Amino acid sequence: MQALLINKDAAGYTAQLGQIKEAQLPQGDVLIKVDYSTLNYKDSLAITGASPVVRSFPMVPGIDLAGTVEKSDHADFKAGDKVVLNGFGVGEGHWGGLAQMARVKGDWLVPLPSAFTSKQAMAIGTAGYTAMLCVMALEQHGVTPDKGEVLVTGAAGGVGSVAISLLAKLGYTVVASSGRVEETDYLMSLGASKVMDRNELSEKGRPLAKERWAGAIDVAGSHTLANICASMKYGGTVAACGLAQGYDLPATVMPFILRGVILAGVDSVYRPKADRVAAWARLAKDLNPTQLDAMMTEITLSQALDTAQGQIDGRTRGRFVVNVNA
Missing domain, CATH: 3.40.50.720 (NAD(P)-binding Rossmann-like Domain)
Structure with a gap:
């Protein structure tokens, strides 16, 4: 499967598009087919190496993901469920959403509100x-x-x-x-x-x-x-x-x-699950969905590499939604 991979070794710091296998994914009790991820400022810091965001190598960046549960050993989720993940060190210390598959802890997941598609959820991110x-x-x-x-x-x-x-x-x-x-x-x-x-x-x-x-x-x-x-x-x-x-x-x-x-x-990375569910419920109620298109630019995994520096330099606007399957 396709993924962005960040490496650091004697040759230096690199971020590039590569191939990974399911067996390489880190431990977790929920396997997710990723529909969309995002490119956040923190992701761009990780990709460019502008700040020591990544805590272990190799690393798949991407602090957000939205997709469909493929397999689950977690009581709250089953195959076919639509889910969203934000933070919890994903993309920093645990492989993140800029890949076609992800294996994570179910405790990190929030059910995707029915008001949003996976793409819209990542336009929010x-x-x-x-x-x-x-x-x-x-x-x-x-x-x-x-x-x-x-x-x-x-x-x-x-x-x-x-x-x-x-x-x-x-x-x-x-x-x-x-x-x-x-x-x-x-x-x-x-x-x-x-x-x-x-x-x-x-x-x-x-x-x-x-x-x-x-x-x-x-x-x-x-x-x-x-x-x-x-x-x-x-x-x-x-x-x-x-x-x-x-x-x-x-x-x-x-x-x-x-x-x-x-x-x-306001911390969003390790916010308790109850607060996350409440915030997503409010987003479903209070965010004007027609404005998401104006905020959003859809890019591919390979384009994320090129876009990262522009985001660090303040030359971009709104939200970048990454279609990991394009």
Whole structure:
């Protein structure tokens, strides 16, 4: 079967399309025929070697997959079931979804909601599932549409695209922050009320700025996250889920102790199964499926190799769905 394989040896680091056998797949109690996978930022880091994402070699990358159960020794799944997997170290320490077959632990799987096809589920993928977790975090901390504007950074990326669509459908006024002004029409079509240049937030700012945001979803970290916190309204919440600008946080405690701002960290990799099921149920209910096509670009396994560097360089938009059988 076809698979992307990452290797590291004396000759160096390589990522290439190759052939694997079912017997080579790692241990697990569920065997899945993969329909579609995705190319996430983390997958591109793994493929290009830009960051030490991969923890063992050889490795099949792909932190997402959607497909059909072929064999199962897990009580919750049987042959023929449609399933989706996001995270749990798949594609980092356990062979992932950028292959035609995968063997994984059944505890990592979520039944595919009937509202979505496998392709649509991967148009959502970890990025969209993370965006839903972020929206749920804002809701849990009392950020409602009447409270004011909600900022989304990295707006043209996977998390940002889905977050804008979700928030707009739920009635929020969304401001999209992006480094690509040429994507303004795309972002407005998803539901953004306005688009701002990310440079307004990316440099060192004041420890406390004018109150503006009722809520925010941030994928950047570093100065961007610090500036967002400094300009939150009293009692506002920031859902932080990424570090595209950096893993540092050059901020002060002033927004937290003077305005009661909440910084809610959102992890999607090891999220408990109940939260995953709830997030996918909300996606089935609250995501506008007609907008998935606008967010999605379908590519093949071989094209994933070429696309990875563009994603690292910030030259791509939306979601990349990988047809592993094309």
